Amino acid sequence: MNALFLSHCQIACEDSPDLVKAHVLVENGIIQAVGADLVKPSHAREIDAKGRILMPAMFDAHVHFREPGFEAKETIASGARAAINGGVTGIVMMPNTSPALDNPATIRSVLEAGKKTGITVLSSGCITKGRQGKELAAIDGMRQLGVTMLTDDGDSVYDPAVLYRAMLYAKEFGMFFASHCEVPELAGPRALTEGPTAYRLGIKGSPACAEEIIIDRDIRLAHATGAHIHIQHVSSALGMETIRWWKERGDVKVTAEVAPHHLMFSEDDIGDFDTHYKMNPPLRTKRDNAALLEGLKQGVFDLIATDHAPHTAFEKSQDFVSAPNGITGLETALISLYDRYVQHGVFGWDLVIKRYSAEPRRFMELSPVPIEAGKTAEFLLFDPQGETTFTKEFMQSRSQNTPFLNQTLRGSIDLVVKDGNVLLER
Ligand SMILES: [Zn+2]
Incomplete structure (x- = not known):
């Protein structure tokens, strides 16, 4: 070459x-x-x-490429092009495709498609079959394909006994658990946070405690079983403080990620039903934004990850409750982090590279790519x-x-x- x-x-x-x-x-x-x-x-x-x-290229440990099943939203090929456009050369796919990534055959096909993209495409695997929260997925078969991250992202594992059993089993293989944290009974229609905006728009909100309860529950399960737990897309200040408290104890392996949108936007940005500010966990308050930013600077968060969640314009044009949750992030993350923070001296490039390039690679057992x-x-x-x-x-x-x-x-x-x-x- x-x-x-x-x-x-x-x-x-x-x-x-x-x-x-x-x-x-x-x-x-x-x-x-x-x-x-x-x-x-x-x-x-x-x-x-x-x-x-x-600088080293970025690595995003939380993305939704919608293949198989929802190719109108995104394919592995188009998702990879989006990643490259945003300076990202490696990603981890979430398993809420259709069929779900809960078995070796589907994961093999995803990894094969990933090899044609020019970037590193890794896959997580489901904890439970079909992300239904009942029976364990084909964990050993997925492990043999190199899967290390197990998650039912999109939902929590409803039954703590199922997650407890999965942890006891999979930790023996060196696999770890990534948790989407949400009590469904508290989350209502999963449209936005409980607060003034929900009240003004007349929609039942999802209180931050719906997320915080499961953050604590899942770390406790990891503590009891000796598994490594990773908390995904933390949106609330108290959720972050829960993670900090457990980290400081030092007797459980807990890591956590924050998404750029939870640093930059709050419920105030929703305005009159703008579905480009609808995601799950939902945007919380400006106080949460400020607390999460401090947590990132203090190292409570190991990773920045976008939760890149493409949906078609038609789907997002529905009413606020019906429109699906999620926004794209791969193409905007690095530039928005610069525009909002690095250019103003809020933090330096060192933080961006550590949290969005080096640590995510280590997290997935890859080598960082410093300019050396x-x-x-x-x-x-x-x-x-x-x-x-x-x-x-x-x-x-x-x-x-x-x-x-x-x-x-x-x-x-x-x-x-x-x-x-x-x-x-x-
Ligand atoms: Zn999620």
């Missing part, structure tokens, strides 16, 4: 907010050299990266002076259900490389 010489880069890493100026030489899919005095070999193609930031000699060339080039307008034409996902639709944000992703191959260049 062709050699690439990226000159005048500012290099970002997970260990320091400072950017290091250097040239970078890539050949045969590997970063061959990094240095301020490097000279471009005559056979290498030069990309002048002056003013731009070179000898490492795999899996990176992106970010222009902090650029702008991105999230038009329908710009976005590669089959669905454009995002609050950022037609908005212009600061920052652009100009180059995405994986294994030395240029996946995107603009």
Whole structure:
């Protein structure tokens, strides 16, 4: 393959907010050299990266590619194109497809489709058959295909005895559990949080305790069984404090993720039934936003993950209760984190790289991809002076259900490389 010489880069890493100026030489899919005095070999193609930031590509441990079953919303191929467009070169699929990813045959077909995309496509597997919460899924068969994450995402495992049994069984294989936390009886129509907006719109809300109760329940089950529990898409301040409390005890392996939308938006943004602000767990209050942001900075959250959840324009145009939950996130996450936080000094690139690139890879037993000699060339080039307008034409996902639709944000992703191959260049 062709050699690439990226000159005048500012290099970002997970260990320091400072950017290091250097040239970078890539050949045969590997970063061959990094240095301020490097000279471009005559056979290498030069990309002048002056003013731009070179960083490891992102990895998203919570995405919904809707194949098999809901290909009108997203396919594995279109989802991967969306990922690349957002600087993401690896993802973990959630299993709420149709059929559900609860058996080796379906998971094998998903992984095969993933291999044709150019990015790393991993799959989680269901805890229970059909995510019904009753019988255990074919856990051992899925493990043999490399599945490590078990989740019934979209729902909690209703019966704690079923989850307890699954934990005792699967922890022996080194598998871990990712929990969508929600008491269904409290969640009502699962449309929005309990509070002033629900009252104003006349819809029964889902109180934060519906989420917090299961966060605590599932960590307790992990504590009792010795399993590793990962809490998905935490939306409430008290839910986060529950995780912090358990982490500080130190006698249970608990990790957690936060989604960009739960940092950036609150119930106030719903306005008059705007379904681009409808997701599950729902948007809570501005106080929750602020608390979650502090939790991210303090390390309560191990990962940033988008919960990329594409739905067709038709589905999202239904009334607020009927419209499905979820928004897309792969294409907007990195740029919105820059636009909202990094550009204003709220946190540095080091946090973004740690929580949205390095830790998610470690979490899935992959190696991080720092910009260092000898490492795999899996990176992106970010222009902090650029702008991105999230038009329908710009976005590669089959669905454009995002609050950022037609908005212009600061920052652009100009180059995405994986294994030395240029996946995107603009
Ligand atoms: Zn979920």
